[in-house]
Amino acid sequence: MQKKRVVLTFPPSLVGQPITYHLVKDYDLMLNILRATVTPNEQGRLVLELTGLRKQLEDGIAYLKALGVEVQPLAQDIRWHEDKCTHCTACIPACPTQAMALDRTVMEVSFHKERCIACELCISVCPFRALEVLI
Amino acid sequence: MAKTIQEINEKIKNGKAVVVTAEEIIDIVEKKGAKKAAAEVDVVTTGTFGPMCSSGAYFNIGHTKPRIKIGGGTCTLNDVPCYTGLAAVDIFIGATAMPDNDPRNTVFPGAFKYGGGHVIEELVAGKSVRLKARAYGTNCYPRRELDTLISLKDMNEAVLFNPRNCYQNYNVAVNLSDKVIYTYMGRLQPRLGNANYCSAGQLSPLLNDPYYKTIGIGTRIFLGGGEGYVVWNGTQHNPCVKRGDNGVPRMGAGTLAVMGDLKQMSPAWLKGASFTGYGCTLTVGIGVPIPLLNEEIAQYAAVRDEDIYAQIVDYSKGYPELIPGSLGEVNYAQLKTGFITVEGKKIPTGGISSYSRARTIARLLKERILAKKFLLSEPVAPLPSVDAGITLRPLNERPVKQK
Numbered sequence: 001m002q003k004k005r006v007v008l009t010f011p012p013s014l015v016g017q018p019i020t021y022h023l024v025k026d027y028d029l030m031l032n033i034l035r036a037t038v039t040p041n042e043q044g045r046l047v048l049e050l051t052g053l054r055k056q057l058e059d060g061i062a063y064l065k066a067l068g069v070e071v072q073p074l075a076q077d078i079r080w081h082e083d084k085c086t087h088c089t090a091c092i093p094a095c096p097t098q099a100m101a102l103d104r105t106v107m108e109v110s111f112h113k114e115r116c117i118a119c120e121l122c123i124s125v126c127p128f129r130a131l132e133v134l135i
Numbered sequence: 136m137a138k139t140i141q142e143i144n145e146k147i148k149n150g151k152a153v154v155v156t157a158e159e160i161i162d163i164v165e166k167k168g169a170k171k172a173a174a175e176v177d178v179v180t181t182g183t184f185g186p187m188c189s190s191g192a193y194f195n196i197g198h199t200k201p202r203i204k205i206g207g208g209t210c211t212l213n214d215v216p217c218y219t220g221l222a223a224v225d226i227f228i229g230a231t232a233m234p235d236n237d238p239r240n241t242v243f244p245g246a247f248k249y250g251g252g253h254v255i256e257e258l259v260a261g262k263s264v265r266l267k268a269r270a271y272g273t274n275c276y277p278r279r280e281l282d283t284l285i286s287l288k289d290m291n292e293a294v295l296f297n298p299r300n301c302y303q304n305y306n307v308a309v310n311l312s313d314k315v316i317y318t319y320m321g322r323l324q325p326r327l328g329n330a331n332y333c334s335a336g337q338l339s340p341l342l343n344d345p346y347y348k349t350i351g352i353g354t355r356i357f358l359g360g361g362e363g364y365v366v367w368n369g370t371q372h373n374p375c376v377k378r379g380d381n382g383v384p385r386m387g388a389g390t391l392a393v394m395g396d397l398k399q400m401s402p403a404w405l406k407g408a409s410f411t412g413y414g415c416t417l418t419v420g421i422g423v424p425i426p427l428l429n430e431e432i433a434q435y436a437a438v439r440d441e442d443i444y445a446q447i448v449d450y451s452k453g454y455p456e457l458i459p460g461s462l463g464e465v466n467y468a469q470l471k472t473g474f475i476t477v478e479g480k481k482i483p484t485g486g487i488s489s490y491s492r493a494r495t496i497a498r499l500l501k502e503r504i505l506a507k508k509f510l511l512s513e514p515v516a517p518l519p520s521v522d523a524g525i526t527l528r529p530l531n532e533r534p535v536k537q538k
Contacts, residue, residue, distance in 0.1 A: 088185075092486075
């Protein structure tokens with residue numbers, strides 16, 4: 001069994017279709033929805049954790065791509081600009097997964113991509129705009 | 136034995152001064168006692184780096200040919216409006232000013248991406264900004280419009296002038312309501328979702344000199360990476376609040392008005408900041424040296440996070456409605472563990488002021504003094520202290536009836 005975290009971007013034409021259903025039914029994948037949004041122009045964004053056999057994961061992702069869903073690995077989605085960060089720690093209580101972490105001996109912030117689920121809760125709390133969503 | 140500032144300055148010039156930071160003095164006083172610490176150490180350096188809205192800068196931009204009288208007209212820097220009610224080519228920009236076309240909170244919460252604080256940061260970084268001005272024209276100042284790029288080196292004077300900085304202690308902000316709120320203390324999640332605080336605690340200048348025994352008008356300070364001065368007490372300076380046995384105020388109390396030559400300063404220590412749903416501001420780095428003139432002053436400077444208490448205030452109702460009272464108090468050591476307990480609930484904490492940057496400022500100021508590049512100054516007048524009988528007044532509104 002393998003795990004993969006992905007960011008899916010659905011064009012407006014696909015928002016009405018039960019695509020995640022097919023991932024479960026046809027590819028036997030376990031899904032954990034980490035975040036889902038539909039923007040005002042009806043573009044859908046879904047952050048998923050997929051668990052399944054390697055072959056089925058690959059086939060499932062190929063199925064999404066064939067439909068026109070954009071598939072990105074999750075970790076690349078949020079970027080921490082260390083040069084803009086002042087280590088104020090405003091992001092620390094905002095982050096649900098400790099991807100934004102604080103070394104309390106020196107009160108310095110660091111970013112751990114592998115824990116980030118791209119929930120974006122940190123983005124608007126940073127007064128220095130040191131966190132950026134890469135779309 | 137008591138020392139004088141003059142004696143300390145002689146030691147600095149001779150390379151014999153002993154200078155430590157406000158963190159380092161804690162252990163020294165604990166191990167040796169305040170008396171010995173005061174005899175051995177000459178200066179304690181403090182630091183703070185946080186958003187300070189009552190900040191701004193004034194400029195003399197030089198006269199144009201033909202002359203223009205911006206005074207009484209309008210002027211913007213990168214579209215951010217400046218105050219022009221001064222002489223012909225003197226303008227002032229405030230940290231919280233923003234372009235007329237900024238959407239503000241029309242789509243809530245607004246982003247407030249760019250304002251006066253960001254203009255100041257860009258100027259200090261050596262960048263050119265666009266100055267646009269309109270004037271009404273007079274016989275002696277005939278010109279009516281100006282549209283030019285300008286940088287700090289083009290200006291005659293560029294002076295940072297902050298009417299209220301360096302708050303001595305501050306509130307811990309929480310939200311008791313059922314909705315998320317956006318404040319100058321950051322985003323506060325509903326039902327006590329998080330608690331935000333804003334002070335450098337044991338490193339903060341006025342918490343190390345709680346009765347303003349050494350910090351006064353004329354005190355030379357580290358300001359925005361350059362040198363500046365305390366020029367007055369800050370606005371809302373309120374020394375007569377509740378204090379602990381150690382003299383430390385248990386809530387926001389004293390404040391400083393500071394100024395200094397913007398041309399010497401650095402964008403690392405003056406940074407524009409944007410608070411979602413609230414507005415934009417300037418984050419200012421300040422470091423104040425405290426001369427250890429005697430045992431009492433050494434004892435004050437040895438204050439630690441666990442001995443500094445702050446009030447927990449509800450920003451959903453208590454703060455906006457100006458209802459006095461707090462939900463309890465916590466100390467900065469508790470806040471820095473990452474969790475505090477409020478009304479029986481354990482909630483995560485976040486900072487608004489950077490402790491790690493405050494520590495760097497205290498270290499930089501120490502290094503400057505040791506390198507003989509920074510001498511202490513004698514205050515020319517004290518700041519109002521606990522005996523001043525100050526009470527902070529809310530506005531007594533006298534509404535004007537419309538006919």
